[in-house]
Amino acid sequence: MSLRLLADIGGTNARFALQEPGQSAFADIEVLACADYATLGEAMRAYLGKAASRGLAVEGLRQAALAIANPVEDDRVSMTNHHWSFSINALRDEQELETLLVVNDFAxxxxxxxxxxxxxxERIGGGLELPDRPIGLIGPGTGLGVSGVIPADGRWIALASEGGHVSFAxxxxxxxxxxxxxxxxFGHVSAERLLSGMGLELIHWALHDERLEAPGITGAALDGSSAACRRTVDTFCAILGSVAGNVALTLGATGGMYIGGGIVPRLGKLFTESSFRARFxxxxxxxxxxxxxxxxxxxEQYPALHGVSALLDDQIAPNRGA
Incomplete structure (x- = not known):
């Protein structure tokens, strides 16, 4: 059976994997820097070329599913936090694919x-998870992703959302x-303006009139060398709690509220001991x-790859036996 290509594409990195249909494990995973490639198609070809050199049988690959940090509303996708822009149909033809599914990464x-x-x-705070109820998701990274899943007739329906751009309160x-x-x-100030890598820098500037890059802020907060940086991170976590609570209320997420994205896992105890839960x-x-x-x-290290695989299964299933 032919392998299929899966990808989770953010504003900074593109995570690629190969998977055999019907299997949960991935045959190959590689993370490529988006800035190293002029187009998404070029990055896809580079990954498949490297996979082939590692002995993976990619010649018969005809199905692919891409999760991308952007709204996906029609054939044209232009990334908000990166310069890649492409037509889904043209990319499918260029890559000689039968099926190319492109979905919002947080969906x-x-x-x-x-x-x-x-x-x-990892559980943060109390609460009781109820089965078969809506589940919410928020995740600060290059931008701020917001989504959720709703149970329906024995399956789950993912929500494609741009909730990260709601107005900050x-x-x-x-x-x-x-x-x-x-x-x-800036004029309008969205939640994403604060709950992102850029947001950490802006919070620090607004509080302390000092320009620092996000890695320097989190590093100094983690090693205890800067009270100002610790205050910035504490403020970030508190705001995240408020916005996560808003999402949970909006979705009625009694099945649980999840925090994804690349920033929070790096904060360690600064997050788990923060006022996130109290503000939530x-x-x-x-x-x-x-x-x-x-x-x-x-x-989980690569959860979006598992999610986009499930969405590809849903896309292909109605066509089986047709």
């Missing part, structure tokens, strides 16, 4: 959530000051409702 990540094992997630005087500083700089629950009269919803940090 793919959300699709993996009902199937995560205990080893693939401050919860205290420090956050009002941050919002006012960013209003002057802090919704006035609805606080008891939020207190019953469990929150989890996704620790």
């Amino acid at each position: 793919a990540l959300a699709m993996s959530l009902p199937h995560l094992t205990a080893a693939g997630r 401050p919860a205290n005087k420090d956050e009002v000051a941050i919002l006012e500083a960013l209003w002057r700089e 629950e802090d919704k006035g009269r609805l606080s008891p409702y939020l207190a019953r919803i469990p929150t989890y940090l996704v620790t």
Whole structure:
């Protein structure tokens, strides 16, 4: 049986894998830097060429599914946080594929959530997970992804969302000051403007009038060398809690609220000991409702690849036997 190509494409890195249909394991995984390739098609060909040199049988590959950090509404996809732009149909023909599924990356990540094992997630705070209920997802990385999955007739339906671009709402005087500083700089201030790598830098600038890059901020907060950087990270985690609570309320996510993305797993105890959970629950009269919803940090290494594989199965299944 021919292998199929899977990918999880963010604004910074593209994670590629090969998989045999019907199998959960991946035959090959490689992470490529998006900036190293002029187009997505070039990155795909580079990965497949390397896989072939490693002895993988990619010549008969005819199916591919790509999760991408961008809205996918029609044939043309132009990435928000990277310069790649392409036609899905043209890319399918260029790569000589029979099936090319392109979906929002957080819809793919959300699709993996009902199937995560205990080893693939870490509980943050209390709450009680209810079976067969909506599950929410939020994830800061290059941008801010928001999605969820809804149970329907024995299967799960993933939501493609751009909820990361909702307007930011401050919860205290420090956050009002941050919002006012960013209003002057940008006009509209979205949640993504704060809950992303760029957001860490902007929070730090607004609070401390100092320009630092995100890795330097998190590094100094983690090693305890900067109280200012620790304050920045604490503020980031608190804002994430408020926005995650908003998503949970919007979706009625009594099946759990999950945190994905590339930033939070690097924060370690700075996140688990932060005010994230307190701010998640802090919704006035609805606080008891939020207190019953469990929150989890996704620790599975490549969850979106599993999710996009499941979405490809759904796409292909109606055509089997046709």
